[in-house]
Amino acid sequence: MNPKRILLPQSDIPTAWYNLQADLPEPLPPVIHPGTGQPIGPDDLRPIFADELIMQEVSQERWVEIPEEVRDVYAIWRPSPLVRATGLERELKTPARIYFKDESHSPPGSHKPNTAVAQAYYNKKQGVKRLTTETGAGQWGSSLSFACSLFDLECKVYMVKCSYQQKPYRRSMMQLWGGQVSPSPSDETEAGRQILAADPDCPGSLGIAISEAVEAAVKDEDAKYTLGSVLNHVMLHQSIIGLEAEKQMEIAGDSPDVVIGCVGGGSNYAGLAFPFLRHKIAGKEIRFVAAEPRACPTMSRGEYRYDFGDTTKLTPLMKMFTLGHSFVPPGIHAGGLRYHGMAPSVSAAVKAGLIESVALHQVECFDAARMFAATEGIIPAPETSHAIRAAIDEAVKCRETGEEKCILFNFSGHGLCDLGSYDKYLAGELDDFEYPQEKIQEAIAELPEMG
Amino acid sequence: MNPKRILLPQSDIPTAWYNLQADLPEPLPPVIHPGTGQPIGPDDLRPIFADELIMQEVSQERWVEIPEEVRDVYAIWRPSPLVRATGLERELKTPARIYFKDESHSPPGSHKPNTAVAQAYYNKKQGVKRLTTETGAGQWGSSLSFACSLFDLECKVYMVKCSYQQKPYRRSMMQLWGGQVSPSPSDETEAGRQILAADPDCPGSLGIAISEAVEAAVKDEDAKYTLGSVLNHVMLHQSIIGLEAEKQMEIAGDSPDVVIGCVGGGSNYAGLAFPFLRHKIAGKEIRFVAAEPRACPTMSRGEYRYDFGDTTKLTPLMKMFTLGHSFVPPGIHAGGLRYHGMAPSVSAAVKAGLIESVALHQVECFDAARMFAATEGIIPAPETSHAIRAAIDEAVKCRETGEEKCILFNFSGHGLCDLGSYDKYLAGELDDFEYPQEKIQEAIAELPEMG
Numbered sequence: 001m002n003p004k005r006i007l008l009p010q011s012d013i014p015t016a017w018y019n020l021q022a023d024l025p026e027p028l029p030p031v032i033h034p035g036t037g038q039p040i041g042p043d044d045l046r047p048i049f050a051d052e053l054i055m056q057e058v059s060q061e062r063w064v065e066i067p068e069e070v071r072d073v074y075a076i077w078r079p080s081p082l083v084r085a086t087g088l089e090r091e092l093k094t095p096a097r098i099y100f101k102d103e104s105h106s107p108p109g110s111h112k113p114n115t116a117v118a119q120a121y122y123n124k125k126q127g128v129k130r131l132t133t134e135t136g137a138g139q140w141g142s143s144l145s146f147a148c149s150l151f152d153l154e155c156k157v158y159m160v161k162c163s164y165q166q167k168p169y170r171r172s173m174m175q176l177w178g179g180q181v182s183p184s185p186s187d188e189t190e191a192g193r194q195i196l197a198a199d200p201d202c203p204g205s206l207g208i209a210i211s212e213a214v215e216a217a218v219k220d221e222d223a224k225y226t227l228g229s230v231l232n233h234v235m236l237h238q239s240i241i242g243l244e245a246e247k248q249m250e251i252a253g254d255s256p257d258v259v260i261g262c263v264g265g266g267s268n269y270a271g272l273a274f275p276f277l278r279h280k281i282a283g284k285e286i287r288f289v290a291a292e293p294r295a296c297p298t299m300s301r302g303e304y305r306y307d308f309g310d311t312t313k314l315t316p317l318m319k320m321f322t323l324g325h326s327f328v329p330p331g332i333h334a335g336g337l338r339y340h341g342m343a344p345s346v347s348a349a350v351k352a353g354l355i356e357s358v359a360l361h362q363v364e365c366f367d368a369a370r371m372f373a374a375t376e377g378i379i380p381a382p383e384t385s386h387a388i389r390a391a392i393d394e395a396v397k398c399r400e401t402g403e404e405k406c407i408l409f410n411f412s413g414h415g416l417c418d419l420g421s422y423d424k425y426l427a428g429e430l431d432d433f434e435y436p437q438e439k440i441q442e443a444i445a446e447l448p449e450m451g
Numbered sequence: 452m453n454p455k456r457i458l459l460p461q462s463d464i465p466t467a468w469y470n471l472q473a474d475l476p477e478p479l480p481p482v483i484h485p486g487t488g489q490p491i492g493p494d495d496l497r498p499i500f501a502d503e504l505i506m507q508e509v510s511q512e513r514w515v516e517i518p519e520e521v522r523d524v525y526a527i528w529r530p531s532p533l534v535r536a537t538g539l540e541r542e543l544k545t546p547a548r549i550y551f552k553d554e555s556h557s558p559p560g561s562h563k564p565n566t567a568v569a570q571a572y573y574n575k576k577q578g579v580k581r582l583t584t585e586t587g588a589g590q591w592g593s594s595l596s597f598a599c600s601l602f603d604l605e606c607k608v609y610m611v612k613c614s615y616q617q618k619p620y621r622r623s624m625m626q627l628w629g630g631q632v633s634p635s636p637s638d639e640t641e642a643g644r645q646i647l648a649a650d651p652d653c654p655g656s657l658g659i660a661i662s663e664a665v666e667a668a669v670k671d672e673d674a675k676y677t678l679g680s681v682l683n684h685v686m687l688h689q690s691i692i693g694l695e696a697e698k699q700m701e702i703a704g705d706s707p708d709v710v711i712g713c714v715g716g717g718s719n720y721a722g723l724a725f726p727f728l729r730h731k732i733a734g735k736e737i738r739f740v741a742a743e744p745r746a747c748p749t750m751s752r753g754e755y756r757y758d759f760g761d762t763t764k765l766t767p768l769m770k771m772f773t774l775g776h777s778f779v780p781p782g783i784h785a786g787g788l789r790y791h792g793m794a795p796s797v798s799a800a801v802k803a804g805l806i807e808s809v810a811l812h813q814v815e816c817f818d819a820a821r822m823f824a825a826t827e828g829i830i831p832a833p834e835t836s837h838a839i840r841a842a843i844d845e846a847v848k849c850r851e852t853g854e855e856k857c858i859l860f861n862f863s864g865h866g867l868c869d870l871g872s873y874d875k876y877l878a879g880e881l882d883d884f885e886y887p888q889e890k891i892q893e894a895i896a897e898l899p900e901m902g
Contacts, residue, residue: 003461004526010454075455076828087601105556107828109867149825150538172870175877176824373627374600377527377558416560416867419623426626 004086005102006248008079013071018239020274020345021232022062023281025352028232028344029319032306032450040316047218048225052122056233064236066118073117073150077106078240082248083411087375089395096398097254098391100411101245101272102378108173110381110413111268112143112228115237119226120147129222130154134184134209136163137335138170139381139413140228145179156223158184158192158212161204163335169417184209191215191312206339207311207325214314229265230309230318230343238271241410246275249408256286256408258394262386263290263299263357264336266343268412269387274345276408277354288355290346291390293365295433296329298322298342299350299357301440306450307341317448320347324443330433332362333421334382340443358390361432365389366425369415381413382421455537456553457699459530464522469690471725471796472683473513474732476803479683479795480770483757483901491767498669499676503573507684515687517569524568524601528557529691533699534862538826540846547849548705549842551862552696552723553829559624561832561864562719563594563679566688570677571598580673581605585635585660587614588786589621590832590864591679596630607674609635609643609663612655614786620868635660642666642763657790658762658776665765680716681760681769681794689722692861697726700859707737707859709845713837714741714750714808715787717794719863720838725796727859728805739806741797742841744816746884747780749773749793750801750808752891757901758792768899771798775894781884783813784872785833791894809841812883816840817876820866832864833872 021028030039045054056064066074085098103111123131131153135141141157148155157179164171164183174181184204185192191211195202202208217225227234249255259276261269269290280286292299299321307322309315321342323329329338342350349355362382369385371392372378380388391409398405415422424430472479481490496505507515517525536549554562574582582604586592592608599606608630615622615634625632635655636643642662646653653659668676678685700706710727712720720741731737743750750772758773760766772793774780780789793801800806813833820836822843823829831839842860849856866873875881 004523005461007458007460009458010456072455073828107824107830146828150828168874169867169870172874172877173830173867176821176830176870176873178825370627373558374629377524377597377601379558379624379627416620416624417870419620419627419868422627423619423623426623 002084002252005081005083006251007081008244008247010075012247013074013078014066014240014243016063016065017236018243018275018278019059019062019064019236020277021060023278024348025281028348032317034308034313034317048214050122050126050128050224052126053119053233056236057231067121070118070121079244080105082245082252085376088372091371091375092392092395092399094395094399095402095404096395096407097404098395098407099249099252100409101241102411103241103268104378104411104414108139108142108146109416110139110143111238111241111271112140113146114240114271115228115234115267116143116147118237120144120151120153123224124151124153128153128224130156130220131226132156132213132216132223133226133228134158134206134213136160136206136338138163138167138174139336141179141181142170142173142177143228144226145174145177148179149177155179156216157181158186158209160184160206160209161202184212186212188212189215205311210310211312211314229267230341232345234267235270235274235343235345238267239274241271242273242275245272245408254406257405258287258289258407260289260291260387260390260394260407260409262337262383262412263292263342263346264339264383266346268410270343270346272410273355277349280354289390290350290355290357291386292357292359293332293334293337293386294359294361295332295435296323296338297359297435298340300359303444304347304351305447307447309341318344320344321350323440324446326446327440327443332433333418333430334362334386336383337386360386360389363430363432366422366430368392379415380411381415382418384412387412453535453703456532456534457702458532459695459698461526463698464525464529465517465691465694467514467516468687469694469726469729470510470513470515470687471728472511474729475799476732479799483768485759485764485768499665501574501577501579501675503577504570504684507687508682518572521569521572530695531556533696533703535703536827539823542822542826543843543846543850545846545850546853546855547846547858548855549846549858550700550703551860552692553862554692554719555829555862555865559590559593559597560867561590561594562689562692562722563591564597565691565722566679566685566718567594567598569688571595571602571604574675575602575604579604579675581607581671582677583607583664583668583674584677584679585609585657585664587611587657587789589614589618589625590787592630592632593621593624593628594679595677596625596628599630600628606630607667608632609637609660611635611657611660612653635663637663640666656762661761662763662765680718681792683796685718686721686725686794686796689718690725692722693724693726696723696859705857708856709738709740709858711740711742711838711841711845711858711860713788713834713863714743714793714797715790715834717797719861721794721797723861724806728800731805740841741801741806741808742837743808743810744783744785744788744837745810745812746783746886747774747789748810748886749791751810754895755798755802756898758898760792769795771795772801774891775897777897778891778894783884784869784881785813785837787834788837811837811840814881814883817881819843830866831862832866833869835863838863
């Protein structure tokens with residue numbers, strides 16, 4: 001009998017990250033400075049990001065060495081298990097073989113620490129004392145707090161005020177790891193004070209929180225800003241997921257026909273998919289399926305063009321699939337998938353036809369999560385349930401066609417801090433959302449005309 | 452460099468549990484029928500427990516085979532990692548080597564599924580359709596729901612009403628795994644109805660919930676009752692923790708001088724300690740330290756004598772360390788350690804001088820948990836924090852004496868569903884409790900005079 005979980009020893013933690021930029025059919029379009037309209041350079045980014053991360057952002061090297069200090073911290077939970085979903089296969093009566101890469105065993109419970117640890121390390125090495133960031137539901141903020149506590153850095157998190165009030169568990173987690181958490185908008189920054197002056201009861205948004213975190217970093221010479229998704233260096237760090245999975249699939253004597261993940265900013269999916277994508281670029285037949293919420297259908301209904309990363313137009317312009325920076329997705333429970341844009345590297349791969357997308361309703365995803373919990377035992381994060389739904393749909397197709405496909409998906413995180421959402425699901429209180437096309441067109445019509 | 456985590460392959464999941472009863476210097480005193488005053492026999496237990504579990508309860512065999520079907524489910528998260536607490540060692544500047552066995556990776560997040568899965572399996576095999584149980588904070592109820600969902604059994608949990616209201620996350624978890632959860636006292640049982648008639652606002656207690664769960668099992672011929680701690684068969688199933696740890700310590704080229712765990716009913720500590728305890732019985736020098744709350748000091752201030760397992764005097768009488776069945780511990784956050792008694796096997800080992808006990812205040816335990824989270828990354832359950840505190844205290848002693856001891860403790864579960872307690876701790880709102888000796892004497896004075 002094959003083992004349920006394929007484990008690797010610590011010595012098999014990869015020694016280098018994989019950079020898809022080296023293998024993309026075309027180079028990524030340049031990032032544009034919002035003031036000058038010209039491609040942005042390292043000097044523009046230096047007040048915000050650590051130097052090493054700026055270099056990684058534009059690196060064309062295929063392999064980037066993982067520092068020993070980062071691998072030492074990875075060893076707390078990595079290599080993560082590759083699991084054969086035998087219980088789910090039985091339940092579905094499918095001839096497909098389903099595997100998932102289980103990223104839920106990191107202390108904060110998701111894939112986010114893969115990059116948080118690396119970003120904390122490079123900043124520490126450069127003498128930075130303090131990192132700032134924003135967080136919505138709290139997965140990223142808690143991962144950065146975790147990483148900062150291990151590298152003895154201060155951590156300042158601006159948490160969207162309504163989440164701060166609704167998700168006390170994630171806030172407590174950050175504080176236990178020593179993070180300082182402020183509900184955003186706060187009175188600590190110019191941006192926050194302006195917004196509070198206009199609307200003292202403003203519930204906050206990710207766009208506002210980004211403005212506060214960037215301002216806090218720029219105004220403090222001991223501080224830098226960090227971002228948990230979208231950027232190239234984040235995708236780079238996450239590639240460790242797919243590199244481990246590649247080795248584990250080999251040990252299983254198997255090879256994926258379909259590689260699936262959920263996508264918000266794109267980092268967990270890129271992490272699993274990119275190392276396999278290089279084999280597709282080299283000619284191997286593999287399908288790549290990125291699952292997004294129908295309530296925030298960036299790839300399936302957005303456009304591929306230049307847009308800002310944030311709502312308030314402070315960031316550089318990136319070419320990506322976008323619903324428009326003013327698009328406000330409805331309050332679905334997969335908070336981590338509520339982003340108007342998509343990582344430029346994932347977007348380019350979609351545009352090049354290397355990755356296909358599928359858009360899913362939240363209730364069908366919770367159905368999938370319940371089936372998964374009953375058959376595999378593990379409770380998925382609402383975000384992760386999108387990957388599971390897509391994997392189940394593929395496996396059901398195999399049952400109908402008799403194809404013995406190998407399906408691999410990323411189990412990006414557990415749902416133990418999201419049980420309130422399951423409560424609403426079990427009580428039948430969840431709604432599905434579908435955006436009218438005019439609304440999407442309106443937001444896209446606001447975008448600048450370029451490239 | 453030694454690896455951070457020592458992992459075993461699935462093929463190293465033990466094939467037999469270890470039964471301390473075979474090696475105890477004296478046999479355990481008999482369990483007494485509350486009606487007849489005579490030793491209880493298998494027939495008395497048959498309406499309540501599955502036959503195989505009754506046999507295991509009294510078995511004197513040293514090794515009990517683990518069924519293949521149970522090992523298959525264990526493979527979802529077992530073997531669990533043995534982790535070298537290098538971050539904690541550095542922080543403490545101790546010459547001691549600290550290891551912990553990490554039981555937090557089971558889907559419900561603790562060691563409890565080790566026995567829940569076994570109990571569900573034996574009941575399923577016997578044709579039982581439905582399991583009943585009680586739960587306080589919800590760790591045991593969620594573990595049994597998890598196990599039942601995998602073996603396709605119905606699961607009925609009576610959850611102490613105040614916990615049902617205060618801990619909605621654990622309730623949701625049970626329901627997601629298909630468990631039916633009722634706040635206890637409920638109107639579904641005679642016991643519950645009687646109590647509600649007298650006090651409609653009764654907040655419930657573990658004693659009442661046990662009465663309801665036992666009644667529900669006895670009155671339904673398709674149902675059996677299950678218990679998550681205290682009993683010999685529970686300790687037997689938990690021995691898998693120590694058996695794996697033994698092999699992992701060998702791989703690490705090390706051997707524990709001190710074996711530490713937190714104790715409520717005793718099962719997580721027995722699970723780690725008993726396999727090592729047999730070597731002490733055979734002459735090897737190892738210290739065993741069981742950490743209990745000072746607010747519920749069963750071993751340090753209770754007496755070793757016959758008492759009931761529950762508050763309402765429905766269960767058989769067991770010889771154990773007890774504070775008296777009417778003792779109501781204060782509402783400390785380590786809910787799993789709030790038990791008036793102690794597993795008879797653990798009690799006997801304490802009485803024989805094989806295990807020593809230490810009693811700890813909750814605030815010093817939360818301090819230890821915070822240090823652990825900052826240095827090892829993982830957030831402990833409030834129960835587990837008692838083991839960590841005791842381990843840190845041993846390591847600090849080593850710093851003072853210069854002794855290079857090897858300390859092993861059981862990390863029984865994570866605290867991701869207990870972050871509300873950390874919130875109160877961080878806000879400085881936690882109190883320590885010390886019971887006046889008269890109060891304890893009063894409860895003990897109520898005990899029947901026997902043996």
